[in-house]
Amino acid sequence: MSILHIYLLLFGISLICSGIYFWRWHKHIDIAYTMMYLLTPLLTIGYVFMAAAGDLGEMLMAVRIVYLCAIFLELVMTLNILSLCKIRLPKAVTFAITVCGCLLYMGVLTIGRYPYFYKNVSIRGTNADGMLLLDKEYGFMHTLFYVWIFTLIFISLGVLIYARCKIPEASIKITSLLLLTEVVTVFAHSYGKYIGGEFEMAAPSFIISGIIYLIIVDKTCLYDVDDTVIDTLIEQGSTGYLTFDFSHNYLGSTVMAKKLLPQLKVAQVDKPLKNTELHDKVEEWLADFNKDEVSRDLYDKYNGRIYLVRVRYLYDGIRKRGYQIEIFDDTSHREYLASIEAYNQNLKEELAKKNRLIEELREKNH
Numbered sequence: 001m002s003i004l005h006i007y008l009l010l011f012g013i014s015l016i017c018s019g020i021y022f023w024r025w026h027k028h029i030d031i032a033y034t035m036m037y038l039l040t041p042l043l044t045i046g047y048v049f050m051a052a053a054g055d056l057g058e059m060l061m062a063v064r065i066v067y068l069c070a071i072f073l074e075l076v077m078t079l080n081i082l083s084l085c086k087i088r089l090p091k092a093v094t095f096a097i098t099v100c101g102c103l104l105y106m107g108v109l110t111i112g113r114y115p116y117f118y119k120n121v122s123i124r125g126t127n128a129d130g131m132l133l134l135d136k137e138y139g140f141m142h143t144l145f146y147v148w149i150f151t152l153i154f155i156s157l158g159v160l161i162y163a164r165c166k167i168p169e170a171s172i173k174i175t176s177l178l179l180l181t182e183v184v185t186v187f188a189h190s191y192g193k194y195i196g197g198e199f200e201m202a203a204p205s206f207i208i209s210g211i212i213y214l215i216i217v218d219k220t221c222l223y224d225v226d227d228t229v230i231d232t233l234i235e236q237g238s239t240g241y242l243t244f245d246f247s248h249n250y251l252g253s254t255v256m257a258k259k260l261l262p263q264l265k266v267a268q269v270d271k272p273l274k275n276t277e278l279h280d281k282v283e284e285w286l287a288d289f290n291k292d293e294v295s296r297d298l299y300d301k302y303n304g305r306i307y308l309v310r311v312r313y314l315y316d317g318i319r320k321r322g323y324q325i326e327i328f329d330d331t332s333h334r335e336y337l338a339s340i341e342a343y344n345q346n347l348k349e350e351l352a353k354k355n356r357l358i359e360e361l362r363e364k365n366h
Contacts, residue, residue, distance in 0.1 A: 002129040003199055004051035007123050011044040019211040021217065032076040033217055039076070040210050043069035047203050051131050057124050059132050064198075067108040071101050071148065073206055074185070078152045081178055084216070085163035085170045104148055107141030117141045127198050149189055156163050156182050180319045181209040196331055238328060243314050245322040248272055248286060251314075260307070260329055278302070285311050286323055299330065306330050 001009075018037040025034070046065035053059035075097065082089060111115045115141045124135035161177050163170035187204030240257025240262065244250055250267045257263045263275040273279040281302055288298060289311035298309040308330040314322040 003050075003127075003131055004048065004129060006199070007044060007047040007051050007203065010207055010211060011041060011048055013207050014041040014044045014210065017207070017214060020076075020214055024214075024218070029217060030080065031160075032079040032083065033213065035076045036080070036213065037210065040206050043073065043206055044203055047200060053132050056112075056121075056132075058124070059134065063111060064108055065146070065201075068105055070202060071105050071108075071145070072153045075101050075229045076151055076186075077181070077209065078156050080213070081159055081182075082175055084178065085159050086167055087159060087163075100202070104141065104144060107139075107144070110141075115139050131198065133198070146189070153182060153186055153189070174340045177212050177216055181212050183209050198222045209264075240327045242325050242327070243284070243322055244282070244325070245270075250282065251322060257327060260305075260327055282325070283311050285325060289323070293333070 001108070018041055021033070021037040043066060046069060049062035049065065050059060053062055053193075062162045065071040079089075081151050102103050111118050111218045112121060117266050119137040119139045121134055121136050125133050127133055135290075160175050160182065164172070164175050183207045193202045232257075238256065240260045242250070242253035242261075249270050250264075250273055251269060253264045253267075261278060263273070265279045267273055267275075273282060281300065285298060285300075289295065293311040295310050298311075300307050300309055306329075308328040310326040312326075313320045314324040314326050
């Protein structure tokens with residue numbers, strides 16, 4: 001099997017892994033995972049382009065794709081490890097690291113034009129499969145590339161060791177799997193730097209990491225108790241949720257909300273509700289909340305049902321972004337209370353009748 005065919009096989013496997021990830025994707029999964037499963041197929045197709053290149057220009061274009069993915073794949077894997085080990089970086093730090101990666105990639109873009117990443121690059125021949133072989137003289141930014149890669153790897157290894165020893169919330173199974181991905185990555189980059197060869201070991205190493213991360217993603221959803229409990233309550237509970245922005249435009253609603261208020265199924269996002277009766281009800285609920293910004297229980301009749309409604313602010317982090325309305329069909333409970341009240345009222349009336357009868361009998365006896 002030629003190198004091109006091996007890279008094509010790896011590209012197919014990366015697409016399968018990405019397909020599985022996006023099929024199982026969940027809204028609470030960190031965006032770094034998504035970036036990894038977007039970059040991995042791009043990395044492998046870059047290697048495919050390298051193996052299929054017909055001239056120096058095509059080869060250098062493929063090299064730029066590969067370095068783009070290598071720089072940021074290692075970054076997102078490090079961010080994943082920090083997140084899984086319950087270590088949160090300030091946004092400013094994450095932004096600064098990302099900027100460093102972008103600056104490093106700007107050096108990659110100079111390949112073939114300026115001597116920063118490759119001082120000189122030319123074709124020295126082809127291998128037995130017809131793949132072009134490059135003769136390269138590395139510049140200082142190529143050294144910075146390996147400094148970047150191994151710095152991120154050592155940070156990841158240090159975090160994993162620290163988490164195993166000091167952070168009880170970090171799963172032992174997950175940290176073990178993450179250590180395995182880092183060992184594979186160290187081997188691949190060490191092979192590329194010190195041994196080299198026509199076949200790049202970085203491609204299969206990231207595929208192996210992608211497969212391992214599929215297991216990790218599946219497990220992390222179970223460990224995030226807040227998210228799993230909230231999702232269970234939303235999916236299996238009897239309370240519906242609908243949201244509006246501060247201009248009272250409809251933003252969205254849960255499945256249960258659409259069951260309770262079928263008009264929501266045809267409601268258009270970012271516009272006020274068209275159904276006049278439901279629109280008026282929502283306006284009443286929001287107006288009641290805006291009087292004093294206190295969330296209280298409201299009982300309202302709509303479509304022959306009795307609903308318990310609560311309104312509160314919709315938050316994005318600490319920012320208020322609109323209104324969240326909770327709605328619960330309380331008809332059975334209210335009818336039960338009404339029947340008890342009616343029964344008690346009947347008892348009082350019967351008791352009053354009997355008391356009057358007793359009084360009448362007493363008056364006759366006297």
